[in-house]
Amino acid sequence: MTIQDIVNVLHAKVLCGEEKLSLPAKTACCSDLMSDVLAFVNEKTVLITGLTNPHVMRTADMLDLKCIVFARGKVPTDDMLEQAEEQGLIVMTTKVTAFTACGMLYEAGLRGVPIDWPKEGEA
Amino acid sequence: MSTMIHAVYPVKADDYTFAGEASTDIKRKLKQLGVDSKVLRRVSVASYEVELNLVIHSDGGELIMDVDEGGVTLISKDVGPGIPDIQMAMREGYSTADEEARSLGFGAGMGLPNMKRNADDFSIESEVGKGTCITMRFNLA
Numbered sequence: 001m002t003i004q005d006i007v008n009v010l011h012a013k014v015l016c017g018e019e020k021l022s023l024p025a026k027t028a029c030c031s032d033l034m035s036d037v038l039a040f041v042n043e044k045t046v047l048i049t050g051l052t053n054p055h056v057m058r059t060a061d062m063l064d065l066k067c068i069v070f071a072r073g074k075v076p077t078d079d080m081l082e083q084a085e086e087q088g089l090i091v092m093t094t095k096v097t098a099f100t101a102c103g104m105l106y107e108a109g110l111r112g113v114p115i116d117w118p119k120e121g122e123a
Numbered sequence: 124m125s126t127m128i129h130a131v132y133p134v135k136a137d138d139y140t141f142a143g144e145a146s147t148d149i150k151r152k153l154k155q156l157g158v159d160s161k162v163l164r165r166v167s168v169a170s171y172e173v174e175l176n177l178v179i180h181s182d183g184g185e186l187i188m189d190v191d192e193g194g195v196t197l198i199s200k201d202v203g204p205g206i207p208d209i210q211m212a213m214r215e216g217y218s219t220a221d222e223e224a225r226s227l228g229f230g231a232g233m234g235l236p237n238m239k240r241n242a243d244d245f246s247i248e249s250e251v252g253k254g255t256c257i258t259m260r261f262n263l264a
């Protein structure tokens with residue numbers, strides 16, 4: 001699947017990074033909890049979220065993520081989009097809820113990002 | 124070993140707007156040095172977590188980065204309030220973050236364990252009323 005396929009499946013509107021839609025998308029994760037994203041996401045994946053604050057972009061930057069999907073029609077501020085553009089992120093918004101977006105993408109073949117479980121006894 | 128980069132970033136308490144600026148700069152500097160992308164990612168995540176902790180929990184402090192040929196050292200020092208029970212604070216899911224931090228998507232109690240997981244060496248010292256010092260080392264070789 002490519003990012004363009006995600007746009008098609010979700011009938012999403014691309015807000016920035018349009019020139020990169022041919023990039024491949026192997027996995028995705030969905031969370032409003034950036035703490036969890038920072039703790040468990042260990043590869044360049046697609047982030048689906050309902051949270052729109054600059055820390056979503058910042059979290060994506062620290063993890064080298066390449067694509068963020070905002071669910072339930074949410075649109076980040078112009079400042080956030082500017083930040084995303086600088087970081088080279090692809091940002092899109094879809095009208096469906098995060099749950100539905102995940103379901104549609106799963107049905108289309110996209111799978112969850114594999115996570116590293118902490119070892120037994122480890123903090 | 125000779126120091127290649129020494130950078131000090133003051134971090135203000137409760138300053139959510141600028142939280143992450145230091146980590147962004149740290150990432151940029153290390154990228155310019157040509158640090159391996161996997162190591163870079165670990166440093167970035169740990170640095171962002173520790174910077175957020177300074178903003179959310181401390182009364183203000185600073186983040187210090189030292190780079191030498193062997194690796195990257197990140198030190199976070201604050202002026203208080205200190206952690207009463209470090210063992211508890213290191214536990215996943217335990218958090219004392221306030222509503223504002225949580226509304227931004229943080230305060231899930233993953234910060235300290237996540238720093239420990241990403242760093243090759245991790246140490247934390249804290250004294251109530253004095254402050255907390257976290258030292259993390261990331262090997263480059």
